[in-house]
Amino acid sequence: MSIERPSTLDFPPDAEGMEMVYCRPDTLTDTPFHYCPGCGHSVVHRVLMEVVEELGIQDKTIGVAPVGCSVFAYHYMNVDMQEAAHGRASAVATGIKRVLPDKYVFSYQGDGDLAAIGTAETIHTVNRGENILMVFINNGIYGMTGGQMAPTSLLGQVTTTSPYGRDVKMVGHPIKIADLLVQLPGAHYVTRQAVHNPNAVRKLKKAFEKSFQYQKEGKGTCFVEVVSNCPSGWRMTPVESIKYLEETMFPAYPLGDLKVPEKV
Amino acid sequence: MEEKKNKTSEAKLMKGNEALAEAAIRAEIDAYFGYPITPQSEVLEYLEREVPKRHGLVLQAESEIASINMIYGAAGAGARVMTSSSGPGISLMQEGLSYIASAQLPCLVVNVVRGGPGLGTIQPSQGDYFQAVKGGGHGDYHLIVLAPASVQEMADFVFEGFRLAEKYRNPAMILTDGALGQMMEKVIQPEEGSLPKIATPWATTGKTKDRNHNIITSLFIKPEEMESVNHQLQEKYRKIEKNEVRFEEIKTEDADILLVAFGLSSRICQKTVDLGREKGIKIGLLRPITLYPYPYKRLNELADQVEFMMSVEMNAGQMVEDVRLAVEGKVPVYFTGRMGGMIPSPDDVLHEIESIIEKQNILQD
Numbered sequence: 001m002s003i004e005r006p007s008t009l010d011f012p013p014d015a016e017g018m019e020m021v022y023c024r025p026d027t028l029t030d031t032p033f034h035y036c037p038g039c040g041h042s043v044v045h046r047v048l049m050e051v052v053e054e055l056g057i058q059d060k061t062i063g064v065a066p067v068g069c070s071v072f073a074y075h076y077m078n079v080d081m082q083e084a085a086h087g088r089a090s091a092v093a094t095g096i097k098r099v100l101p102d103k104y105v106f107s108y109q110g111d112g113d114l115a116a117i118g119t120a121e122t123i124h125t126v127n128r129g130e131n132i133l134m135v136f137i138n139n140g141i142y143g144m145t146g147g148q149m150a151p152t153s154l155l156g157q158v159t160t161t162s163p164y165g166r167d168v169k170m171v172g173h174p175i176k177i178a179d180l181l182v183q184l185p186g187a188h189y190v191t192r193q194a195v196h197n198p199n200a201v202r203k204l205k206k207a208f209e210k211s212f213q214y215q216k217e218g219k220g221t222c223f224v225e226v227v228s229n230c231p232s233g234w235r236m237t238p239v240e241s242i243k244y245l246e247e248t249m250f251p252a253y254p255l256g257d258l259k260v261p262e263k264v
Numbered sequence: 265m266e267e268k269k270n271k272t273s274e275a276k277l278m279k280g281n282e283a284l285a286e287a288a289i290r291a292e293i294d295a296y297f298g299y300p301i302t303p304q305s306e307v308l309e310y311l312e313r314e315v316p317k318r319h320g321l322v323l324q325a326e327s328e329i330a331s332i333n334m335i336y337g338a339a340g341a342g343a344r345v346m347t348s349s350s351g352p353g354i355s356l357m358q359e360g361l362s363y364i365a366s367a368q369l370p371c372l373v374v375n376v377v378r379g380g381p382g383l384g385t386i387q388p389s390q391g392d393y394f395q396a397v398k399g400g401g402h403g404d405y406h407l408i409v410l411a412p413a414s415v416q417e418m419a420d421f422v423f424e425g426f427r428l429a430e431k432y433r434n435p436a437m438i439l440t441d442g443a444l445g446q447m448m449e450k451v452i453q454p455e456e457g458s459l460p461k462i463a464t465p466w467a468t469t470g471k472t473k474d475r476n477h478n479i480i481t482s483l484f485i486k487p488e489e490m491e492s493v494n495h496q497l498q499e500k501y502r503k504i505e506k507n508e509v510r511f512e513e514i515k516t517e518d519a520d521i522l523l524v525a526f527g528l529s530s531r532i533c534q535k536t537v538d539l540g541r542e543k544g545i546k547i548g549l550l551r552p553i554t555l556y557p558y559p560y561k562r563l564n565e566l567a568d569q570v571e572f573m574m575s576v577e578m579n580a581g582q583m584v585e586d587v588r589l590a591v592e593g594k595v596p597v598y599f600t601g602r603m604g605g606m607i608p609s610p611d612d613v614l615h616e617i618e619s620i621i622e623k624q625n626i627l628q629d
Contacts, residue, residue, distance in 0.1 A: 029477075059470045062341065065481075074479045080468035082340045083481035085363050088333035091325070095337025096468065098321055099294050099345070103470055121333070124326035 025053040029078045038238025040228030041070050043195040044137060044204070048106070049077055051208040061104040062096050064089045068110040069143040087118025090125035093132045104215055106133040111152040112142045115177040122177065129186030129220035133211040136178070136223065138253060139230040147233035151175045154252055159233070174252065178225045182259045188220035190259040194227050194250070196242050219261065227253045275452050280418040281445040283453070284348075284374060284438070285310035287422035290456040294343035295321040297334040299353060302386040303442035304376035307348045328353035332360030332373075339369040340480035342467030344426060348374035350442070351392055352383060354400075361435055362401030366482030366493070368500075370429035372422065373407070374438045376445040379605030387605025388442035390527060393582040396439045397556040404494060406501050408436040408508065409555040411526040415449035423454045428508060430462045432500055439555060441578065443528050443607070501557075510553035511562060515541070519548025521617060522566055524587050525576040526552050528607070533576050535610035540617060547617065555583070563590035570595060572620065576613055577601040596624075 024030070027049035033042040052061050058079055065073040067086035074081035084092040089107040097105040114122050114136050125134070141159055142148040148161040152174045156165040166174075181187050191207050194200040204226060211222035227249055229241040236244060278286070285307045288296060296315070298308045311322040325331040331347045338345045349357065354375045364371060375396060379389040396409045408428045410421045421438050429436035471477040484490040512530075515537055516522065525533040530551040540547035550566065552559050567573070572595050575584035581599040588597045600616040602608045 059472045062468045062470060064337070071483060074477075074481065078471065078477050080471045080478045081480070082337060082468055083367075083479070083483050084336070085333060085359055088329070088336075088360070091330040091333035092337035092340075094323075094330075095295070095297065095334035095339075095345075096341045098323060098334070099338045099341050099343035100469060120326055121330055124330065 025050050027053040027058050027078050029076055031075045033076060034072065035069065036232045038229065038231040038241055039069070040139070040195045040226065041137065043201060044135070044226055044228070045070075045073065045076050047195070047201060047205050048108075048135065048208055049079075051205060051212060052079060052104075055209070055212055057104050057212065060102070061106070062100065064093045064096070064105070064107040066107070066109040066113040067144075068113050070108060070110065070137065071144065073108055087113055087116070088121055089113065090118065090130070090132075090134060091121045093134075094125055094128070094130050097130060097132050101131070104133075104212055106135060108135045109137070110143070111136070111138045111140065111150045115175050116151040119177075123181070123184070126181045126221045126223065127184045127186045129188070131215055131218050131220060133208070133215060133222045133224065136225040137228050138225055139228045139233070140174070140249065141230045141233040143230045143233045147230075147235070152177075152253075154248065176253065178223060178258050181223055186220050187223060187259055188214055188261055189222040191223070191257045192225040192227060192253060192255050194245065194255055196229070196245050200255075214261070225253075227255065275450045277448050278415060278451045279306060279446060279448050280415045280440065281306035281376065282310045283415045283419040283451045284422055285314070286453055287419035288346050289314055289318055289320065290454055291422050291426055291459045292344065292457060293320050293346050295323065295334075295338050295345045296347065297323050297325050297331040297338070297345070298347050299325050299328050299331050299349065301328075301350045301353045303378055303388070303445050304348050304350050304374070306445070307374065307376075328356040329360070332357040332364070335371050335373075336360055336364050336367070336369065339364065339371045340367065340468055342464035342469055344370075344430075344461065346372040346374070346422075348376065350376050350378045351380050351389075354392065354395065358395070358401035361407065362403055362405060363482045364435045365401075365405035365407065365497075366403065367480050368433040368497075369435065369480065370426070370433050371435050372425040372429055372438065373435060374440070377439065377441045379603070385605040386442060388444070388528060388578065388607065389603070389605055390441060390529060390578040390582070391580075391603070392439065393555065393577070393579060396437055397558070397586075405497060406434070406504070406556050408432065408434055408504060408557075409439050410436065411439050411553060411555050412444060413527050413530050413551065415444065415447065415451045418444060419451050419453055423459050426459060432504055434500065434504070439527070441528050442605075505557040508554060509557045509559050509561070511559040512551040512553060514549040514551070516548035516550060516566060518546055519569070520546045520571050521548070522570045522573045523547060523549045523576055523613070524552070524563065524573055524583070525549065526555060526583065529576045529578055529601070532608060532610050533613060536613040536617070539610055539614050545617065545621070552583075558586050558590070560586070560590040563587060564592060564594070567591040567594035572596045572598060572624075574598040574600060574613075574617065574620075576608065578607060579603055
């Protein structure tokens with residue numbers, strides 16, 4: 001099942017006289033990602049870990065993995081990590097940060113994890129202004145369990161548990177959790193980004209860089225939402241899923257900063 | 265060193281919950297995470313008052329679910345951590361406890377039990393015995409469970425709980441009740457700083473160049489791997505069962521009848537032992553101090569000596585099942601107790617014993 005490919009350490013294998021211009025950062029392990037073709041998770045993993053490497057904080061960074069498709073994030077991210085129960089990543093991150101206040105702590109969760117079962121932990125972690133980075137992958141669906149409706153699924157969206165489309169009368173509107181968190185004074189920086197094209201990836205990287213800088217300065221919670229895709233769950237090709245992101249998801253979840261620190 | 269010696273306390277009158285909280289500070293906990301619930305709110309209140317003046321960290325969480333997951337995170341980062349609650353809150357923690365047991369993290373959880381089921385009552389109970397010793401959460405795991413019977417033990421068992429939790433990388437629980445939490449007794453506190461810390465090279469403290477990244481997880485998706493983790497856990501539990509059984513015997517040497525009781529019930533039964541002996545009935549008492557691991561072996565030995573045993577509990581009869589397992593049918597095992605926050609009296613227990621003697625016409629020859 002596993003795919004053999006050259007390790008970062010011996011790459012490029014036969015490239016005498018060639019300069020290496022791009023490689024896997026040391027902050028990613030050599031384990032091949034298990035994500036579906038076209039899925040945004042691997043890009044977000046890589047960007048996050050690039051930032052950890054570039055800031056030189058691998059030995060000071062502790063991550064918390066969620067329950068969901070990225071449950072195995074700790075197989076890929078070459079930093080110390082803890083696997084949290086469904087919904088509890090921000091409470092686990094709080095526990096870590098409170099006993100290791102000088103380390104950088106991040107949590108990484110999907111929409112079901114952060115905005116349904118873990119809503120209380122999400123809100124109270126931000127309300128305490130926990131000095132951590134919360135990464136929120138919003139693809140509007142439960143990927144791991146096979147494409148069920150998420151709290152962020154769009155109205156009318158067909159999933160395995162909303163086979164006739166999401167019905168507002170039954171389950172209400174998609175929850176815009178980042179917009180709610182903006183209201184809390186503990187939230188220092190709230191932004192909504194994407195990874196559907198190189199420009200978006202660059203912006204996401206900036207957002208992570210800023211977040212770690214704010215954490216270093218002890219500013220409070222940084223919340224980075226990534227509106228991402230789920231080709232398998234959406235029953236689309238990767239290319240169709242990018243189109244769906246641009247035409248349907250971004251209008252519901254507009255990209256950009258929702259809360260930026262006030263300039264002094 | 266001089267300073268530490270001076271911190272050894274003299275006997276002081278303290279409430280059980282406060283004695284426990286003071287012991288936690290003396291055990292140099294790095295953090296306490298908790299949520300208020302009667303009858304144990306004094307633990308959080310005491311720590312919120314004292315910790316800022318001394319050392320460590322105390323945080324009131326938004327729920328018991330958050331508390332236990334903060335415990336998971338902090339314990340995984342190598343910290344000495346504790347939480348406390350009562351029945352309904354402990355029920356909310358069961359998922360987290362299963363994760364903590366599976367990830368093999370040391371921590372101390374205190375259950376100051378109140379009467380249930382449901383929201384129940386705030387009066388003392390032992391109705392959470394099954395939950396504490398048989399798992400409570402999902403999957404095959406055990407907590408190490410200590411049952412104090414005095415305010416002194418409320419303090420001492422904080423140290424003992426951490427010692428065992430850290431030795432075995434396993435969550436430990438103090439199973440006490442609302443009466444022991446609220447009653448005041450003389451207590452000599454353990455010496456501050458006398459609980460050594462065991463190295464935690466497995467903790468998530470930041471990956472340095474000289475080691476691989478540390479992962480705290482309870483997820484082992486391949487069944488072969490999950491089974492081998494289970495084997496590891498079971499091996500550990502066998503070791504705990506071999507080495508850590510603790511119990512106290514009172515007047516068992518010549519006993520014809522054996523009472524078995526833990527915690528507050530054992531205090532009541534001590535009196536029953538004396539009352540019975542005044543009437544010429546040779547009653548003895550075995551008090552399990554560890555509820556997991558349980559003193560099966562000693563009870564089985566005593567079954568060769570006594571006519572019958574009686575488990576006395578503040579519940580509908582939970583520990584009695586373990587007593588029956590222990591005696592393997594050698595002698596009858598009876599149960600008496602009260603439920604829902606009611607406490608049996610020493611006379612109640614004696615009366616039960618007398619009526620069994622009468623019915624069985626034993627001890628007559």
